[in-house]
Amino acid sequence: MALATAVPPPAEVAEVKVDWTHYHNHAETTALLKDFAGDYPNLCRLLSIGKSFQGKDIWCLEITNSGTGPAAEKPGMYIDGNTHAGEVSGAETCLYMIRHLLENYGKDPLVTRLVDTRTFYILPKINPDGSDAYLRKPGDPVDPALKKVDDDGDGLLDEDGPEDLNGDGIISQMRVRDEKGPFKTHPKDPRLMVERRFDEKGEWRVVGPEGLDNDKDGRTNEDPPGGARSVTNRNYPAYWAPDWVQSGGGAYPLSEPEAKAQVDFILAHPNIAGVQAHHTHSGVILRPYCNMGDDQIPAQDMAYFMAVGAVGTELTGYPVLSVYNDFTTDKANPRHGVFVDWAYDFFGAFAFTTEIWKAPGETGKSAFDTFDELLAMQWNDKELGGRGFVDWTAFKHPVLGEVEIGGWNSNYFSQNPPPEFAEAEWKKNCLFELKHSEALPFLKIAGVKVVPLGDRLFRVLATVENEGFLPTNVTQKAIDHRLAKTVKARLELEDGEILSGGTTVDLGHIPGNNPAVSSPRGGAAAGSLNQRVAQWLVRLKGKKAQAVVTAVSEKAGTTKTKISLQ
Ligand SMILES: [Ca+2]
Ligand SMILES: [Ca+2]
Ligand SMILES: [Ca+2]
Ligand SMILES: [Ca+2]
Ligand SMILES: [Zn+2]
Structure with a gap:
């Protein structure tokens, strides 16, 4: 690098306003990234690393002070989000990081030093198609220019979208009365259901998501407008496995255009030394491996995972967990082809995946351990005024007859934080990732x-x-x-x-x-x-x-x- 030259942001630039109580779709995210790139030309550059299946740009905002040397000659910190369609919190955390770096440059000494000496590669939405499908509200128009996706592989395109039957703007669950059903009304809260004991009569059977089975294939809403194809976090060339071992890996490693663009981008930027991916949810910082125990991690690497991870725990309250040891219920069927393993094992960077947000009621180590619905309901009543749960109400379904529509509004209760709790999550993760980038070799x-x-x-x-x-x-x-x-x-x-x-x-x-x-x-x-x-x-x-x-x-x-x- 040349000698450091501080580049203060031009005084006339107004702050880019970002509403942290809103989850941004691809078009909104694109507009924000262009605003940032336009306002801070000396500190960042907007790159498209490739196109999604539907043809949307996968954006990367490269952030570094161009006055202190070329981006490629500084240690790189790679940060991404929203690989999984519904895990939109990751995109927002990336946007938060971008804004934090750009607007605090020249004001906050740590941010200034890091932007002068490191290069941040921030990719808010690895999967813009899936993210848009998730954020799309019932009745929102679909851009006719986008490629249609056959989500369920039946040869028909977008043939069974969601129907908001009761018109409340939320796609909830449907249940029917059934003496043989697995659930009964919760004795402590009539809004909730609980599994009946074997010697008790059932009351309820859940029949699926709110809507109609448009193509009469026995499933409801399985191929909505747009869609995501797979783009799961199992398509990476690290211990990849085919469908008969694990579902969701795709046809072959990097068969998905988004995953391929991402890996090609990282390989083309060998200065990347730190990797941070964002998923939801559980409130944990995950580290490798996904398919092996810690005996496969050299002692020195473990010492660094612990040392950097401890700062993460201090700042976020999230524990640092091995995916295999602490986050895999069935050790006989571990995850294969996962990004964090590729980044650590095959690329040689120091890599974490954070599962943002620990929803109330999720009292175990991971979101799939336990969900204490009574606890969740108490929190929902107290903090959200009941908004996280749609009370069951009767509805006359054109095919199923008498049903009830209701249940958890899980998209913005457990899968992602409710809007008023979002910014605090984005911020604490951002602060940890700054520390990770500070730890990079220099x-x-x-x-x-x-x-x-x-x-x-x-x-x-x-x-x-x-x-x-x-x-x-x-x-x-x-x-x-x-x-x-x-x-x-x-x-x-x-x-x-x-x-x-x-x-x-x-x-x-x-x-x-x-x-x-x-x-x-x-x-x-x-x-x-x-x-x-x-x-x-x-x-x-x-x-x-x-x-x-x-x-x-x-x-x-x-x-x-x-x-x-x-
Ligand atoms: Ca289909
Ligand atoms: Ca509804
Ligand atoms: Ca169907
Ligand atoms: Ca439907
Ligand atoms: Zn995920």
């Missing part, structure tokens, strides 16, 4: 010593330091998998000859700034562990000369300094 030239040896001979000693917390190789796994590149120091000399050392000196991998964590097996090492010295012996043609020392690390950045020899 190269600097701590000093250059020029020792005159007489007769136009000089010894040049450049001390290259990793100021960051993580080592320049980022993970031990990256070394094991031959992904990590060593740090190189280069001397460019006018009017002289390098006699020993060669132009480029290989400095190996440089540990981070905390030796206790850098070498967990050997205990604390010497204080200068995070420094390496490059040496050259040179002979000048004349009495003096100018030279440039450059230190290059793929993931810790490039830095250079000018020296004079005389």
